[in-house]
Structure formats: structure tokens, C-alpha cells
Amino acid sequence: MTTSAEPRVARRRSIRRSGAAVARPGFAWAAPATLFFLLFAVVPLVLVAVLSFTNWDGLGSPQYAGLDNWKALIHDHVMIQSLWLSVLITVLGVVVQTPLSILLGVWAAGKPRNRAILSAIYFIPLLLSATAISILWRALLDPNFGVPSQAKWLFGDGNLFGHQTSAIGVLVFVGAWQYTPFHTLIYQGATRAIPPVLYQAAEIDGAGRIRQFFSITLPQLRTTMITSMILMVVGGLTTFDTVLILTQGGPGTDTTISAYYMYQQAFKSFDFGGGSAIALVLVVIATIISLIVVKVSGYDKMRSSTEGL
Amino acid sequence: MKRRPNYLAGLGSLVWLFLIGLPLYVMLAATLQDRSDYSSNGPLAFPKHLTLHNYTQDFSNGFGHFFLNTLVVTIAVVAIVLLVVPPLAYAIVRSQGRITTGVFRLFLLGLAIPAQAVIVPMFYVISKAGLYDNLIGVILPTAAFSLPVCALILTGVMREISPELYEAMAMDGATPWRVFFQLVVPLSKSGLSTIVVFSALQAWNGFLFPLVLTQSDSSKVITLGLFNFQTEHGIDIPGLLAAVVLSMLPIFIVYLFARRALVQGLMGVGGK
Numbered sequence: 280m281t282t283s284a285e286p287r288v289a290r291r292r293s294i295r296r297s298g299a300a301v302a303r304p305g306f307a308w309a310a311p312a313t314l315f316f317l318l319f320a321v322v323p324l325v326l327v328a329v330l331s332f333t334n335w336d337g338l339g340s341p342q343y344a345g346l347d348n349w350k351a352l353i354h355d356h357v358m359i360q361s362l363w364l365s366v367l368i369t370v371l372g373v374v375v376q377t378p379l380s381i382l383l384g385v386w387a388a389g390k391p392r393n394r395a396i397l398s399a400i401y402f403i404p405l406l407l408s409a410t411a412i413s414i415l416w417r418a419l420l421d422p423n424f425g426v427p428s429q430a431k432w433l434f435g436d437g438n439l440f441g442h443q444t445s446a447i448g449v450l451v452f453v454g455a456w457q458y459t460p461f462h463t464l465i466y467q468g469a470t471r472a473i474p475p476v477l478y479q480a481a482e483i484d485g486a487g488r489i490r491q492f493f494s495i496t497l498p499q500l501r502t503t504m505i506t507s508m509i510l511m512v513v514g515g516l517t518t519f520d521t522v523l524i525l526t527q528g529g530p531g532t533d534t535t536i537s538a539y540y541m542y543q544q545a546f547k548s549f550d551f552g553g554g555s556a557i558a559l560v561l562v563v564i565a566t567i568i569s570l571i572v573v574k575v576s577g578y579d580k581m582r583s584s585t586e587g588l
Numbered sequence: 589m590k591r592r593p594n595y596l597a598g599l600g601s602l603v604w605l606f607l608i609g610l611p612l613y614v615m616l617a618a619t620l621q622d623r624s625d626y627s628s629n630g631p632l633a634f635p636k637h638l639t640l641h642n643y644t645q646d647f648s649n650g651f652g653h654f655f656l657n658t659l660v661v662t663i664a665v666v667a668i669v670l671l672v673v674p675p676l677a678y679a680i681v682r683s684q685g686r687i688t689t690g691v692f693r694l695f696l697l698g699l700a701i702p703a704q705a706v707i708v709p710m711f712y713v714i715s716k717a718g719l720y721d722n723l724i725g726v727i728l729p730t731a732a733f734s735l736p737v738c739a740l741i742l743t744g745v746m747r748e749i750s751p752e753l754y755e756a757m758a759m760d761g762a763t764p765w766r767v768f769f770q771l772v773v774p775l776s777k778s779g780l781s782t783i784v785v786f787s788a789l790q791a792w793n794g795f796l797f798p799l800v801l802t803q804s805d806s807s808k809v810i811t812l813g814l815f816n817f818q819t820e821h822g823i824d825i826p827g828l829l830a831a832v833v834l835s836m837l838p839i840f841i842v843y844l845f846a847r848r849a850l851v852q853g854l855m856g857v858g859g860k
Contacts, residue, residue: 302758302763302764303682303683303684303764304675304683304764304768305683305764306683306687306688306691308676308678308683308764308768309675309676309679309683309688311671311675312672312673312676312735312739313691313694315668315672315731315732316694316698316736317694318732319710319713319728319729319731319732320701320729320733320735321694321698322709322713323706323709323710323712323713323729324701324705324706324709326709326712326713327705327706327708327709330709330712335712341712379604382597382600383600383601383604385597386597386598386600386601397601397605400605401605401608402843403608403612406836406839406840406843407793407832408792408795408811408836410793410795410811410814410835411793411811411832411835414814414815414818414828414829415615415829415832417818417822418615418828419611419614421825424626424627424630424631424825425631426614426631428630429630456607456608460608464851513700513702516702517702517704517705519704519796520795523815524815524818538702538704541704541707541708542704542707545707545708545711546711546800551708551711551712554708555708555709558706561702561704561705562701562702562705565700565701565702566697566700568700
């Protein structure tokens, strides 16, 4: 791994040696993308804060409302509950997907023969949109025409969407179905990058397969685990499509997680100010996590796309 | 090195294969039978009378049009990304100014802005710009939100170009334009195909922006078409699933022909 300073120093030194001034692009090259991104991503982000202090029904002009939305939000038990639900679904997602994708990824990394056929099928959930996946599972788990209606011994009354526990279970399961293949791929790539010498040495020392897994593979995958888990956390906290299509936040408000609640407040109850306040809470949480990501993984210091993977 | 097969892991991966394969089989089987057959035989039965009726019906319900809309959005998003990201990545990698370092940090932080969090102000901006219920209004934010990942992928690839090549061009007195078109672009082909695939997938599968920024059938994209189908005729499961199959067909075709680029594009989804 090279540190950020090395290549730059080397470059400068060689410039001096060759004597020719290398023509470098100025900021103008970056300007179109930067302005575009500022306009359609950063400005809305600032606006979300502004709108959270207004009342707006989506039609006229937003009216300044002071702290009204925030006061209402603090006392809104659905909001408090939605935050807990978001955390619960996120944590369950990480707990289910991490061991699964490590085991599958490590296994897939070592078996070139089976890999081609299996990875072709493993990939399919990655190709589907979140919308398509949610609709597929909604249809498969339909209380009247789906699989549960055929297997009452396993699914009770067959209405998985009618109870909080099973509805959360469905959301976590569908999330795992959707994202585990992706994380499996990350771990597969990382496992292949482990130097074989380590395993050869372990073999000579007489370490068995399980010992090798815990003493070599897992420690070597540490950075990958951090990256993968952070992606799971950010993805989990912003789960939206799955909830909208699978449970509509129900039964009642039992699966109304924050991102869905924001959508409901703004686009269903036409309280865009209140929705913005919820959005701002989400942004703050996501930013804190992202700052931790940048610090922990050293993204901004990376010189090569393969580092840290 | 000789290793005995790991039966336990093999079994586990078979279970996972089953969990992935079964729903896909049920989906395909359901789309090939009539609605009444599906409800009477149940989802797990093998279809007795094969029919393509569900697919033709979807097309007569406007899916062809949604398909075209999605295609327009996808092509436009890819075009914007290809236009602005390569110069951006080139500037980030080669410029020594402080501003470009700041720009890179901006895009890194941009990775973490969840699209969900900005749908309210986006609705405000797009409505005020008179682009509500217009495909342009979907294209702009979708493209903007694929920029950070594309920038990260492409800067990674461009950093691998060795400084000696730049110096050789400098000896010839090449301008940044010539360096860009004769050196940087040709040597970043793999990265360019990755960002094309990534941004195309984002646009094709995008749901949130179309959901809040469009309304009428004339500007509906396919994911939204699926969602509306489900809320309005959710009971017609074979028809609905046929629409799901149709929506993923183009991606499958790309998968068959450009698997490597697709896999790399997919890995970009997670922000790598």
C-alpha cells in the first residue's frame, strides 16, 4: 500500500529530471460536473434544512413556521418509533447478511469449478431493481395466492404482512435476498486477494480448515468487513422501496421506518415541512456515518481502486 | 495444494442457491400460465397450459411506452455522466490545485447523501423549474446522484496511468486537451465501461425520483409502471410478474454480452 505522499513526490522529482513542464488541467475541467452536482445534490441538501422551518403543502409557496415542525417531531411518537424500527431493521440486516456473505464469499473464492454456474445464479438478485424484487416477494408471499397459503404448517395463518414480527421478518429476509449477493462478491474478491503463502505456512504448521478460517481468512478480511458493514448500515437506514411495496408501513404503523414516514408525511399528508425535518434527521445520521467511513477506511487518501477491497 | 472438499460449505451454498432459484422459478412459471390456473394450482405447481398472454397483455396496458421512457432516461443519464465525469476525474487526478482536492472531497461526501433525504427539496426545485412530470426532471437528479460513484471509479482507474506517459506527452508539448483525448481516455476504457454500466443500471432501476417527480402515464418509467400495476391490479399476479420479467430483460441481455463490465458496474453500486 502506498501512502498518499509518495507518488506525488516521485512525480515532482521526475518532472525536474526531464525538464519538461507537464501541462495540467485546471479547475475548468472539473467545473461542469461540480456545478451540476452542487445544483442537484448539494442545493437540495441545504434546502431540506430551510424547508424544515416552513409550512408547505406542495402547491403554493413555503411559509416560515419557525420551530413548529421540530417541536411537533419531538413529540411525535410515530417518529420516535420509526427511528427505533430503522435501527432494528438495520441491525438485523447486518447480523443476518454479514455471516452469510462471508461464508458464501470465502466458499466461492476457492472453488473455480462451481463458480461459473453458481455466480451466474447468485447474480440475478443484483440485476433486479429494488422495485422488482419487492414486487416479486409481495406476490410470492401473498396471503391468498402465495406460498404461505400453501404451507400453513410453516407460516401460521399465512398472512405474514398482518403481524409486526413477521412483517419485520419479511423486510429483513427480502433485504438479505437482495443484498447478500453483492456483499458475497465483495468478500469473494477480498478473499482471492489474500496471499496464498499464508495458507501454505498454516498448512505446514498443521492448521486445519477451521483454524485457517479463523486465524487467517477472517483477520485478513477485516477492512472489507468494515466497508461492507458500513454499506449495510447506510442502506438499511434508508430502506424505502421495500417498505413502500411490501408492507406500506403496516400493519398500522408497525413497520413505518423513518424514510418511509418522511415520504408519507410529505407526499401523502402534504406536510412537506414536517417531511423535511425528518429528512434532515436522516441526513445528519447518514453524514455522521459517512464521516466515520472516510476516517476509518481512508477513502480520501486512496491512490488505487483496488486498495481496501 | 490438495484440499478435501468442504461438504458443509457446499451444502450451505446449495441452500442459498435454492433460496435464489425457487422464487425465480415461481416467477417464470407464474407468468406462463393464466391467472385462473395460477390461483387454482398455487404458486409451486408446474404450469400445465403455457401461454404468453400475460406478456402481450402487459404491452397493451402501456408497458411498451414505459419501456421507451425508461430507455430515454437511461440514455440521457449515461450521456451526461460520460460528458462530465471523465474531465472531472482527469482534473482530480492531474490538477495540483487546492480547489480540485476540495472537489474530490465534495464528491466523497456526496457518496453519503441518501437520495431519500432530498426528495422533498428535489420536488420543490423540479416543480419550480417547471420540470415536474417531465422526463428531464427525472434525468437531472438521477444523473447527479450517480456522479460520486462514477467519479470515484474513474479517478481510481486514471491514477493507474503512469506519470512517465504524461511526461512523454509533455516533451511533445501536448496541451491538456491532447493529453486527455490521446492518453487519458484510451487508457481508461475499462473505467469508462464501468461507469456506463453503473449509471445505466441506476437509471434503469431508478424508482424514487420517478415516484415523486412524475405523475401521468405519458412520463411513467417502467419501475413506476410496476408499482402502479401492483397497487391497482395486485391481484393479477401472473400479469404483474410478467411485467417484472419484462423490466429486467434488457439487463439480462447486457449481462449475456458484457458480463465483465456489468459485474464491475454492479460493484460500483456499493460505492466502490
